[in-house]
Amino acid sequence: xxxxxxxxxxxxxxxxxxxxxxxxxxxxxxxxxxxxxxxxxxxxxxxxxxxxxxxxxxxxxxxxxxxxxxxxxxxxxxxxxxxxxxxxxxxxxxxxxxxxxxxxxxxxxxxxxxxxxxxxxxxxxxxxxxxxxxxxxxxxxxxxxxxxxxxxxxxxxxxxxxxxxxxxxxxxxxxxxxxxxxxxxxxxxxxxxxxxxxxxxxxxxxxxxxxxxxxxxxxxxxxxxxxxxxxxxxxxxxxxxxxxxxxxxxxxxxxxxxxxxxxxxxxxxxxxxxxxxxxxxxxxxxxxxxxxxxxxxxxxxxxxxxxxxxxxxxxxxxxxxxxxxxxxxxx
Numbered sequence: 001x002x003x004x005x006x007x008x009x010x011x012x013x014x015x016x017x018x019x020x021x022x023x024x025x026x027x028x029x030x031x032x033x034x035x036x037x038x039x040x041x042x043x044x045x046x047x048x049x050x051x052x053x054x055x056x057x058x059x060x061x062x063x064x065x066x067x068x069x070x071x072x073x074x075x076x077x078x079x080x081x082x083x084x085x086x087x088x089x090x091x092x093x094x095x096x097x098x099x100x101x102x103x104x105x106x107x108x109x110x111x112x113x114x115x116x117x118x119x120x121x122x123x124x125x126x127x128x129x130x131x132x133x134x135x136x137x138x139x140x141x142x143x144x145x146x147x148x149x150x151x152x153x154x155x156x157x158x159x160x161x162x163x164x165x166x167x168x169x170x171x172x173x174x175x176x177x178x179x180x181x182x183x184x185x186x187x188x189x190x191x192x193x194x195x196x197x198x199x200x201x202x203x204x205x206x207x208x209x210x211x212x213x214x215x216x217x218x219x220x221x222x223x224x225x226x227x228x229x230x231x232x233x234x235x236x237x238x239x240x241x242x243x244x245x246x247x248x249x250x251x252x253x254x255x256x257x258x259x260x261x262x263x264x265x266x267x268x269x270x271x272x273x274x275x276x277x278x279x280x281x282x283x284x285x286x287x288x289x290x291x292x293x294x295x296x297x298x299x300x301x302x303x304x305x306x307x308x309x310x311x312x313x314x315x316x317x318x319x320x321x322x323x324x325x326x327x328x329x330x331x
Contacts, residue, residue, distance in 0.1 A: 031095050032069045033057075033068065033094060033097075033098060034070075034073065034097040034115075035053075035071065036073050036074075037075070038101055039077060039231045039234050039235035040076055048271075050100070050275060052275045056278070056279030060280070060283045073089055076235075077232050077236065079205060079232065085107070086107040086111040086113070089115075090111050096115060096285055097113070098118045099117055099118070100121060101121050102121075102180055106130065116141075116285045118143040118281045119145075120144050120274050121146050122144075122145050122146065124179070124183060125143075125296060136293075141291055143296060144281075144297045146269050146274065146299055150187060152184050152185075152188035154267050155252035155254075156169060159224045162319070163223055166195075168197065168200060168220065169223060169224045169225065170220070170222040172225060172226070173203050176205050200222055210236060217247065217249065218247050223249075224251065225250070225251040227253040229254035229268065234255065237257065241261045244263065252264065252265055252267065260307075264307055264310045264314065267303070268303070277297065305328045306318055306328070306330065
């Protein structure tokens with residue numbers, strides 16, 4: 001075999017092997033996803049909120065221990081820990097960060113990282129400055145909004161139909177979510193003018209402050225409570241349920257698992273669903289899509305959940321019209 005022929009064969013073999021090597025390298029890529037939450041993270045797939053995310057990733061071909069590593073970080077209900085955890089994830093040089101709730105996403109944004117961020121469960125991402133618009137987010141953040149700030153009047157309406165002679169309603173807020181909760185409070189106050197219901201703001205960011213907030217509600221003679229959506233309140237849902245039962249305060253919450261834990265009723269999006277859909281955003285970005293080009297998704301379905309056992313304990317009768325509208329009734 002002459003040298004010219006040997007060279008042609010060698011070049012041909014290289015041309016064949018090059019894409020194979022490229023494919024093998026691509027197949028061997030292990031993606032690193034950071035996940036930041038204010039509430040406790042149960043790493044099991046059975047976690048009410050976060051389990052759907054890991055299952056959604058598997059459905060798209062990402063398997064932990066094979067081609068995926070998830071760096072879980074939780075502030076365990078302590079919002080002041082979020083900035084440090086956000087910086088920690090950025091320093092790990094993960095490929096993407098998933099932020100659960102507005103405080104987590106805001107902390108990640110303020111860390112100054114340019115790593116793509118997928119937000120989940122943020123009530124007003126435009127209003128708090130996370131994205132330029134829902135249709136064209138711009139920057140390095142996109143994901144899913146739950147637009148719950150507009151649902152406060154609906155929860156007030158539910159309480160008016162259940163609580164006799166409702167004249168004073170407390171609204172439980174977290175000062176760490178001041179921007180979104182402030183807007184939600186103003187919307188509720190506007191809706192309360194016509195039925196002449198006095199709105200009593202109550203703030204809490206720690207378990208002890210929750211105790212103090214409920215004491216204030218009773219001192220101010222609150223007839224009912226509207227519970228805003230917040231990662232800390234989700235973390236402390238059992239404590240809130242117990243305090244509401246102790247002080248006999250009928251409560252309308254933003255999420256169904258509060259009712260499953262013993263709360264009276266809720267109206268809002270099913271919070272587990274967005275975490276499953278967040279996996280789709282992660283997949284698109286890892287495949288090259290720019291976060292700023294992916295529109296922010298909003299929920300299309302809202303669920304009404306009622307706990308009849310809790311209603312009976314509070315001596316309340318749930319109107320048949322409300323029961324017929326319920327997506328789930330807990331006996």
